[in-house]
Amino acid sequence: MKLVSRFVCLAVLASCALCQQSGVVPRSQKAAIDGIVTKDPSGEAMKKVLVELIAENQKQGGDYTATTGPDGAFRIENILPGRYRLFAERIGFLDIDKHHGRSEGRVVTLRPGEEVKDLQIRLQAAAVLRGRVTDEDGDPLAGAEVSALRQTFAAGHKHWEQVASERTNDLGEYRIANLPAGSVFVSVNPPPDFKNLIESAGAPGERKSSAPDNGQATAYQTTYYPGTADRSQAMPIQLHAGDEFPANFSLTPGPSLSIRGQVVNLPPRTSATIMLQSRDFWLVTSGTEVHKDGTFVIRDVSPGSYLVLASVEGSSVPMIARQDLEVGSSNVDGLRLSPQPGATVRGRLRLESAGKRFDADQVYLVLQPVDGQDDEVAIPGANFSNLAHVAAGGEFVWRDVPPGNYYVQIVGNGSGVNEDWFLKTVLSGTREVSESGVAVSGGTVLLDLVASANGAVVDGVVVDSKDQPVANAVVVAVPESRLRGRVDQYRQTVSDQNGHFTLRGIRGGTYTLFVWDSVDGQAYFNPEFLKSYEGQGKALQLSEAERKTVQLTVIAVGDEQ
Template structure:
């Protein structure tokens, strides 16, 4: 690995299979490094250069078989600038639009980064506050694929969703947009007319239950995008409301009790998807449903 003068580097190795991070790399002055006792599997390796005039980083996928991996070359480079402008689409009164209350999150679209283990580089924050003119900016963005998500949706903007992302005038695809140094210019359209689904959570006897976890899971091709999931918890009368659902097809699932967020895990979904109901929404829809929550004993089968 080539390093600028008087700088050093830290290296992390993330397992795709277990979500673990190894940080015990031996670094040498000539830029070479060794990570010992690495089990076979799929990994992402990330190098962050320290004490450089500008933040620099490198990121690369890696497959480890039974033999040692030698000759791996990492080429750290300065982080990119991602900037753009947001436009709001809304029906009726838009006077509540207050840019100072809007935060955007730059989320990793890398398939192996679904656990969110990497911090995406030292000194980099993935949150950006909207300026009064609707502009936003992230600096020192590491290489990778990304998408933009609304952060902290509450009250007046809980029905909002990101309707489109234009990158250099072209629509971003389902995997997001690529960042690899330089500057990336985004045009975001946010709709205030996300679908709303409300209903009752019941047990298998048809009785309403409180504190059930209800999740709208997007179709398979979008399950790597956390911004397409919607979650709610039923109140004491069993009622719930899912806000700001982007148009599309979903599986509506409920659990009487669930630890963490396993519904982001494809393997977990395979075990219970058949117990869900299909849901299709268009922009601005309002629908009422009833969801039979999966009992804890059924979940463990």
Template sequence: MKAWLVFPLAWFLCAQAPEPATVEGQAVSGASGEPLKKAHVMLLTTAEGGKPPYSAATDAAGKFLITGVDPGHYRLQVQRNGFVYGEYGARGPGRQGTVISLEPGGRLKDLLVRLTPQGVIAGRILDEDGDPVEAVSVQALRYQYVRGRRELVPGRSAMTNDLGEYRLHGLAPGQYYIAASTPGFRGRMGGVPSGPRRMAAAEGGYLPTFYPGTVRAASAAPVDIAPGSEIRSLSITLQRARTLRVSGRVVAPPGTLLRGVGVTLLPRDGNWSLQRKGGPVLDEKGSFDIGGVAPGSYLLAADIWQDRQRASARLPIEVADTNLEGLTLALSEGAEVSGRIRVENDAPADFARLRIWLEPAGDWRMMGSAGASSANSDGTFRLSNIGPDPFHVNVSGMPEGFYVKSVRVGQEPAPESGVDFSRAGGPLEILLSPASGQIDGAVVNPKQQPVTGATVVLAPERREHNRLFKTATTDPRGLFSLRGITPGNYKLFAWEDVEQGAYHDPEFLKPFETAGEKISIQENSRATVQ
């Protein structure tokens, strides 16, 4: 009798499992159309907290086949040496592509991914006498939008060899600014960098220098890279200027070893990718000495991890016309905070995939994240080793239809400027609501034809609230869906091609404001637009 009960049940469960899907296609060169063999293909789920990607390699004909795929929504990425990585449906190299929808038992065929040949920039870094300089960092930077601000963002980088030579590869087509910068940090625990040219780079008073030879980013000459192009003689002469030194000691709590403490000097103007200087302390006493510092406003930071515990120090400084000596960085242990996630009206919710993470606020983003914590089954959590910086509290892995309704620290709402947990008292309380809004729609061109791969952006009325932005990419039918929307007033925009993150910049959005469609999202509202 038991056997008759077990086997039919097993058959029933197997019958209910969705039939896996299959994806097949081809990778080719976007320049020549030739098939690309040995390319690495990845199929990545768009679901939060999803499983590892499916992968395959292309054959001699550039073709690939991925089987046993669970139904769902995915992105298809392809990578190969000598080419810029690409996504299926993307409008350019390195851009986000189209989401692929796979039904149970579905078979997507003839997916074509065109990869763009990489660009290369090479040359030499010289001093004012025309001699090569070793151990100089050379970066290819591009203007991008970072949290609503247009900034020079570093991409590929390389160090010069003993002949002053560098080579930057893997460059996507576009406009670059090439900059060379020296370490500016004298000495390291365990030894001093060797070689006269290397020491000249560290001690020579050189400022970060842009091609063709200027210290001002606004005066730099852009370098245009076409698909597959190679520029092999782009040289930069480092610009010497009167620079200063910043020195002092790191002081640690009892029991903390100073060997391995890292000291970093970061400019407060946001141009930290080039002027960031630092390294480990000089000795067991915690001495540090940073050279090549131009006048300006900086943040001096020290951090160390020992026995899974973090200790940090922060000191804002102004460098004027003299060296700063005798500074003290007093390390303090990272903060800990406990908290609880609640659901409005005690509605049932699965906390299994919830993660609470801290995002550095404003200009403090240069200090990096403070880690994350999973929620327990009862919604409680604990965040540890939090640095002395302001952070925004974020939640990921929420069940579909949920949004963060409020965040409180103790009895007070979390400030919009971020929470400094080294000073804030009381536990965190995060309130989730299952009553989010949803927008479904389609993007069509003037001929009423669906637009594939268009970027749809839902921008909040108060544009400084970056976490309230929602984005989607239209599928092959021009359809999109935005879910988990926090109730409020918004505008809906759509572009066939737009630089990622540009829509966070209020100045960028100004010319498009009249074209945006106003939408008011209420709790549990569902809107359909076109």
């Protein structure tokens, strides 16, 4: 699963604000922070900046705000002790880290009665992309979607992430604001071709060709800066703080690729909907309805990796089919999809608590595909969610689960509660499937889970080559080689202002601890990325309930590998 974005982090943590303990903390035990917000790179003090302090554990801490004065200074008092994330916001500016990249917030740990002074926050002027999209005659193309993209890692897989997007107005103009400095790619998706949509929706015998006289169907193609339909030829734009970068596009019709196929074994009096999802972007790119004879056509498809999904409507039980598909330079014909009923996966979670309290209201179970590829798949008309809440008696259930191989993960709700727990055993019938995964192919699958509060704990401090503490370093416990495809076996945290960190709920085993001063997304889940840092981690053997304290030296970005 990919890392929680700042927006999601704030939303999840704020949703737990009412969960704070009712116990009164004496004023003398409350903490305080102060600091200054400046503009990068000039160092000019910035006023009217909203500073937010958000507790990672909403059961122990709270949420606080302050606004900077004319001198850029801020102060927050009467803070409950705990571990917090510190953010700063002002329209037109972005909070940045020490490498001038967009910050995900600074980690601050506050002890009872502590006063942390002179915190430094830097804001950088956001960049803007602007321009105009026209057709081959120079006329404006209204409704085209212009996207700023970047390549990053999620769950260890390299993919394209949409940073921001806007649609063109009636003049064909667009403006994408609030972009961080750095390298971005820009794409333009043409507006919907309603003529093709109408033709696709007709009965098979009623379809008319939109091809020109030469018989080759054409359509506007997704186009990448500086004006190519081939994504491998796309060139990045280097944005600088405060830039207003002009990027104009002229779209011309090109050969239109299509996917033709049939949905088979549809129950009587049912229909189906087809959805095409990009594997590269994890975005739904297009879809179509299925004709009465089960045939379908998806038009105006660009080359790339896709997941084709068929969802049956009107059946007594949800039915789904999915198929991976590579689209090259030619049409795809003869694709066959056979929807199958989803399975029910149910069971009970038992606890090995050793006297530690388990808050069922603050925990979920996640059914994660073993290949890690379908995290972002959203299937219209289906009721499947990979999140299952654990009832007070330990019961849980997933319904309408698509066929596949899954592993089970126990997660908190982002509030820091239950962080000492880990999933110890997963039994399917009498077979232990923690490592092999749960095979699902319809029917009902029964699971017996055991969670333990005896997870190992690793704490310590992150230092640089001069033995000085490093704040906001990314600390990752990486499992042994055979388990590196399992994201649930990793543990990750960020060091606080004193370089301190704690990793909790670690299953016993062999690990390597790595610490980077910065890392691109979730690159540490990628075996090739880790291979380039072999020998720079610290090997560690952990037993259940063991606690170890270590000192780690940070791997600085740009270090020789």
